[in-house]
Amino acid sequence: MNEKVKVTNTTILSNNWYTLKKVTFDYLKKNGQWQTQHREAYDRGNGATILLYNKNLKTVVLTRQFRLPTYLNGNETGMLIEACAGLLDRDNPEDCIRRETEEETGYKISHVQKVFEAYMSPGSVTEILYFFVAEYTKDMKIIAGGGLEHDQEDIEVMELPFNEALSMVDSGTIKDAKTIMLLQYAQLHKLL
Known part of the structure; x- marks a missing residue:
């Protein structure tokens, strides 16, 4: 204390x-x-986020969904491109991110690597976010993804060339902090 x-x-x-x-x-x-x-x-509780990447294809998997706070703050469509993420609820960070990855993207991953943790808005929000990366392959896709209906999720799954995702940060198309941090981590550590 x-x-x-x-x-x-x-x-x-x-x-x-x-x-x-x-x-x-x-x-x-x-x-x-x-x-x-x-x-x-x-x-709002703590959360976890992950960047799925494919070394051979040089691609990443991101999501796009409506985020009311961004809409209220001037984002004309309210749509935000993000890395997969979710609240821990009662899970540990690794179990949470495996569950969220499957629900949101449809990929069933087993090995995840924690890369860091960070407070995203420490002036007003208590949440700490656990950041992960994991390799994916096409055969890991077991369901369509898109989130859970009972959670009112309507998520678009996007597979993008890594360089295109980085360009989307530069152009301002990707504005989500956790996603920018994970893409920059991948670039700095030469994951692709």
Whole structure:
């Protein structure tokens, strides 16, 4: 525990989809004075994301789906191209990403490699995201993918040349941070 932080009050503002809390805390500043601060924190649980890549074909598998927050922030269609991802729920990160990969992309993978973990929006969201990469081959495709109907998912599976995906980052077509990070990881580590 950080001795410079004393939480004095927590109020739940919303517990509809995930949990939004208003937290009042005292923070000990460098000058030795305590300061009372108020912040809101959105707790949606932790998640995992993966970049599927094929060395022989030099391709990656990404998804495209509607994301309301991007639509509300000016994305005209609300559609976002992303690496496959999902919330851990009660799973460990490896089991989660294997399940999400099959549900969203239709590929059944067994070996995944964790490459790093990161907070994506630490000023307001509690989530830590576990990043993975995995090789795929055509014979690993066992179902169509597209997500689960009961989760209201309507996901398009995209297999793209790796260089085209990188160009989509440069052009601004891919704007999702986790996807950009995984594509850059693949480039830096010469996975393809």
